[in-house]
Amino acid sequence: MTQSPATPLPTPKERRRLREAKSLSQAQLAARIGVTRETIRAWESGRTTPGGTGSEKYAELLRAPLDRPAPRKATPKPATTSAAPEQPVTRPSARAFDALYAYAAPLLVRHTYLLSGRRALAREAVERAFQLAWERWPEVAVDPDPAGWVRAAAYEYAMSPWHRLRPGFRRPDAPPADPADRELLDVLLSLPPVYRRTLLLYDWVGLDLPETAAETEASTPAAAHRVLHAREAVAERLPDLAIPEQLRQRLTALAGAERLEAPKPSLVREAGERRVRFWTRAAIAVTTLIIGATVLTLRVAPTHYEPVPAPGAPVSGVPAPSGPGPLSARERQLRALLQEELSGGPERLVPVPE
Structure with a gap:
């Protein structure tokens, strides 16, 4: 029987909201309290109730006020005699994008690698997902889960069937050096893509079952069935990983064994802006071409209506053609x-030389 905590705690849903408001992940909060991430996830889902000294720390961290920087007074700039080079100013939206990138990109590259089994595709998918997020930043910035938004975009790009037509994807990537990692990756890639994604989201990323179902666009019972089916498929070939906690540790070790580094966020933003400029110019060029073709058509088109000749019609009362009649x-x-x-009679003229 679980002992109820002495310190009153908010509801499980409110606990999670307070943690996200402080920009803390489950792992970060668990490290501050001194418990595991699975314990935090159980507390936020309502499966267990915090107890002991951990509950007091948990309540203090949840009820602590948000860290807000104190407003600074504007100070006049000192006059300088020589013109110093201006430093680049980072916009607030760029700072927020860079913070999201630093938080989600390193883990997302490894997640995408476990999904696709290709290192270059994992980096490319994450880069394209963040470029798309920068293009739609007003939408992503107000999303309740911006990291999930980018994760879904990276998954859609990485698992697109059009990659099979690319010349560089006709050969599989080099397998991991460790035989155990290679066998686990083979088992993962043998699963259907939707089962593989559901298993990684729930057992490795650590999402709750309703969140996993929402991200995979499935119902909660369907997501639970996929997780159980994927676990059975993995345990059938790797009996040592029948326990979910052991499977999570092996997935973490497999993802961490690969040297997968994402590019700098500033490079991703610049590449996204160049991509937007390119497609904008392409759209302007196509529009100009269509307008020019329309104007040319209007110039060379006839200015008046020319009626089409009517089709021929039979005429009655005309006698049918016949041969010559009798001679008079x-x-x-x-x-x-x-x-x-x-x-040759004499009436015929005959030429005579002179």
């Missing part, structure tokens, strides 16, 4: 006269 008496007389005349 005068015509017979003329024919006889012509027959009696010689073709």
Whole structure:
């Protein structure tokens, strides 16, 4: 029986909201209290109730006020005699994007590698996902889970079937050096993509079952069935990983064994902005081409209507064509006269040399 804590605690849903408001992950909060991440997840889901000294620390951290920087007074800049080079100013949106990138990108690269089994594709998928997030930053900034937004975009890009047509993806990546890691990766890649994604989100990333179902666009019972089926498939080939905690530790070791580094956030932002400029210019060029073709068509098109000739119609009352009729008496007389005349008679003119 679980002992109820002496310090009153908010509801499980409110506990999670307070933790996210302080920008703390489950692992960070667990490290401050001195418990495991699974314990924090159980407290926030309501499966167990905090007890002992850990509950007091937990309550203090949840009820602590948010760390807000004190407002600074504006101070006039000292006058300088020489013009110093201006330092680049980072916009607040760029600082927020860089903070999200530093928090989510390193883990997301490893997550995408476990999903696809390809190192270059994992880095490319994460980079494209964050470029898309920067393009839609007003939408992503107000999302309740921006890291989940980027994770979903990276998954959609990494698991796209169009990558099979790329020349560089016709050969598989080099397998991990450790035979145990290689066998685990083979088992993961043998699972259907949706089962593989559900298993990693729940057993490795640490999402709750409703959150896993929402991110995979499935119902909660369907997500639970996928997790159980994926665990059975893994345990069938690797009996040592039948326990979920051992499976999570092996997945962490497999992801950490690969040297997967994401590029700097400033490079990702610049690449995203260049991509936006390119497509904007391409759209302007296509629009200009369409307008030019329309103007040319209007210039060379006829200015008045030319009616189409009507199709022919049959005419009645016209006699049908026939052969010559019988000759009259005068015509017979003329024919006889012509027959009696010689073709070479004296009536014919003959040329005579002079």
